Amino acid sequence: MKQIAWLFKWLLKAAIFFTLFAFALNNQGDVTVHFFFGTRWTAPMVLVVLSAFAAGLLIGVLGMVPRWWRHRKAARRARSDADSARATLAAETNASPIAPPHGL
Template sequence: MKYLLWLLKAAIFFTLFAFALNNQHDATVYFFFGTYWRAPLVLVVLAAFTGGLVVGALGMLPGWWKHRSAATRPAAAREVAPPGPTPAAPVPPTTDLPAVRQHGL
């Protein structure tokens, strides 16, 4: 299995490497007010991918901070929801699926 994963990684690397070699011609990206950027197409695609990663990570930061601050507060200071109605009897599982494990950040 380990060798199969290495083979898959090598195939992905060589596919991306061939893409980079086949797209070395210049591309022009036009911005506002007549400014532009001329670079190889591979760099333009890489910059767009990196920009997407940065924007995605920045969009997730407020949620990360909220969960991190909630996790570092003492248990007594955490807000406790009022108890709701409880079912009379637990419902037996209908399938043989394993229980879902919860994960934290």
């Protein structure tokens, strides 16, 4: 079963690669992108599409970074609060520290 899944995964990757490769071969014509103040850029269409995709990806990732930092900070704070509560409980009961549940 694992070999079939592995083969299917590689066939899917190959299909995606060859589809994108055919797209690049079919779009080799030059295209001009006009910016502000008379500036323009002439390049093959596939490079223009690829750069637009990369710019969108970069903007999306940069938009997620502040929220990601907030979540990491909250998780770190919750973990330290749980550790201090566990230590306090162990000191109060005068027993060995409570082990965290499996997987945490």
